[in-house]
Amino acid sequence: MQSEEQQSAASVMAVEIGVAAVVFAFGALVMFDSYRLGASWGEDGPQAGYFPFYIGLMICISSAAIFARALRDPGLAAESFVSREELKKILTVLVPTIVYVGLIAYLGFYVASTGYIAYFMWQLGKYPWIKIVPVAAGVSVAFFLIFEVWFQVPLPKGPLEALLGLN
């Protein structure tokens, strides 16, 4: 009996078929837009959609082949693509990363990065705050020195930098 944690969240077959379908749709979209632009021979040469149209066609053909092959392979249904535990681990990283990228626009790169690193250390590393704060802040200060001062590459800044007059 498998424990619930190790249970598969999705079989390889399901994901394989799903991805092939998305890829097929993407190929169809490419073909559709290329056809709209004109995928044939214009007055002075091939039209804008000529090349991408056939690219889209090849995407559709290859994804259909992947789709068909996945359906015929019964082994794939039993194989686990990702277990529940693995999926949980991935999400504990992916969700904060999405939040982090969203926050950059409001807080600036440095503050958002400090928070992001601190969250990781707290949630995954179970570090005490006395270690988290200096490491997270130190990394951001180091990045500030490297990018803003040394390489002179400005990154987006937020209210804290404005307050400190660092813009």
Place this chain on the structure above:
Amino acid sequence: MEEINALMQGFGVALSPFNLLLMFAGVILGIVIGVLPGLGGANGVAILLPLTFSMAQQPGGTTSAIILLSCIYWGALFGGAITSILFNIPGEPWSVATTFDGHPLAQKGRAGSALTAAFTSSFVGALVAVIMITFLSPVVAGFALRFGPPEFFSVYLLTFCAFVGMSGGNAAKTIASMMIGFALAAVGLDSVTGTLRLTFGSTALLKGFDFLIAVIGLFGIGEILETLEEGLAFKGASARINIKVVLETWKELPRYWATSLRSSAVGCFMGIVPGGATPASFMSYGLARRLSRDGKDFGSGIVEGVVAPETAAHAAGTSALLPMITLGVPGSPTAAVLLGGLLIWGLQPGPLLFVEKPDFVWGLIASMYLGNIVGLIVVLTCVPLFAAILRIPFSIIAPVIIVICAIGAYTVHNSMFDVWLMVIFGVVGYGFKKLRYPLAPMVLALVLGDRAEENFRNAIKGSQGDLLVFFSNALVGGLTALALTLLFWPVLAAGWRILRGRR
């Protein structure tokens, strides 16, 4: 001996104090990148590429910039071996074969010998490849000067067909991945007709997809997600190297000259034909096991089992630059990123580079000799330092790497949209990797898409739409025929086996 003269001038360029400093910086950064999970040659170079934009605008700056970036590449090649041997974690796909014998050696307490053997054979492999580049690239470039659009397109076709035929994986997945790359490259303004393609009214898509963002997301974020799932517990052997061990190992190495030579040849060949370093290292490990007198001991921790894959991986990684500078066709994802760098700096990779920018080309080639010597010295002396990086807990290093990736993605165009794209590419990269869609063809198609299309269009424009233009003379016909042969290689090989089996 024209090449020797040109090479000497190249050494004159590469040996300036500033360029030497960049070499050291590049190699050290490269080793760190090679050691860290989630960062590798391709995305490491991609992240640091924006930092060279201002450097490249100064006179002679493009040479310095390519020296910095190519040295990062050499460093990453060296760095992969450290984690494979000490931690049994291949930092790079091409060091997977190094773990087979490298890690058992380390467990026997011979980590020093394993590392010395790995670094030295890496160096030998790279050296053989650079010598080949020195003498072969002017010939190839001279030959390619006669190329017109049909010939160039057939060279691109050859590259991509070789991927499908030689990769050994699922051909449909290779084709799908490659065509997605081409489709993404087509997004945005069409340079010939001025129409907008595949933008669907979105202004953010006007400038198209930048391959740098794709590389950072696919290889960086994707890999972090993958590593995370396995749950990271670094348990490493200690990394002590002293001069005695180095000398003892060097005394042992000449015995494996046959393996070295064979592996270098395999590596050089696989590097030029876009197969890349990874298959080269496996192939040469397999060949060594079959042909060596100690073949049965392979896998139990013998030095020869480290020599074979490392020599081949480095030879392949280095010779991947030959088609990049002579034809504008990169042999590996990292070479593709370097090629993208050249385009951004305003250089046209291809045969004309040898005529118009001899300083740049020969400076780069000279820096390959020097960079690998610098690399060998740095790794032999500083291994414990680099190994210590892996002892930093994953919960600290992972967010720092993601932050670095985000900064890298942002600085390409100073756009937040690119950072979002990076996250999306990261998820796609994770899924594709788990489903065994190869990522390298996608990156190569993304880089070469526009140039391939341009040459295709010009070629069929010249022939009024007749596709037979790709067979119109011996040269282009030969290239196209070779491309088609490679494309259908698995089918042909299977057919041949059946025919032979019947007899």
